[in-house]
Amino acid sequence: MPKKLRVWLPDDWADISAEDPEGPATFCWTNEKSTGVFELSTVEFKQDSDTVPDEESLVRIAVDFGRDHEWGELQTAFSGEIPFGRYGSAVYKNANPEEGDSDYCQLWCLCNGRDFLLATFFANKPLQEELDAAQLVAEGLDFS
Numbered sequence: 001m002p003k004k005l006r007v008w009l010p011d012d013w014a015d016i017s018a019e020d021p022e023g024p025a026t027f028c029w030t031n032e033k034s035t036g037v038f039e040l041s042t043v044e045f046k047q048d049s050d051t052v053p054d055e056e057s058l059v060r061i062a063v064d065f066g067r068d069h070e071w072g073e074l075q076t077a078f079s080g081e082i083p084f085g086r087y088g089s090a091v092y093k094n095a096n097p098e099e100g101d102s103d104y105c106q107l108w109c110l111c112n113g114r115d116f117l118l119a120t121f122f123a124n125k126p127l128q129e130e131l132d133a134a135q136l137v138a139e140g141l142d143f144s
Contacts (some may be wrong), residue, residue, distance in 0.1 A: 005117075027137065057089025
């Protein structure tokens with residue numbers, strides 16, 4: 001039976017995935033000051049692997065992904081342990097975004113030893129409250 005992704009959202013966040021049914025699972029802060037979108041992609045492996053990436057490897061994946069996609073200048077990179085498993089995250093800021101691009105980009109690469117989740121948050125001059133909530137959403141991801 002396929003696993004079902006469980007996404008915890010703060011009360012003032014909404015699932016807006018229906019706006020683009022062919023796109024990834026997408027969520028946002030419903031506050032009028034919101035500028036960002038949080039998106040999810042999953043990679044589920046059908047076989048066990050003896051190689052489980054450590055936090056340093058997950059950070060490297062996140063940093064390389066942002067650099068490869070030219071998201072701007074790396075601001076910080078960090079990792080952590082969460083109920084799902086571990087994650088690595090990278091934050092990029094783009095001082096001169098092109099039309100339609102965001103000036104703030106963050107990627108989380110999460111792994112539980114068998115499955116990977118990639119979460120992104122793109123915004124323009126987001127408030128700290130929105131950034132803190134996006135971090136909590138990323139840390140609360142899991143399969144049920």
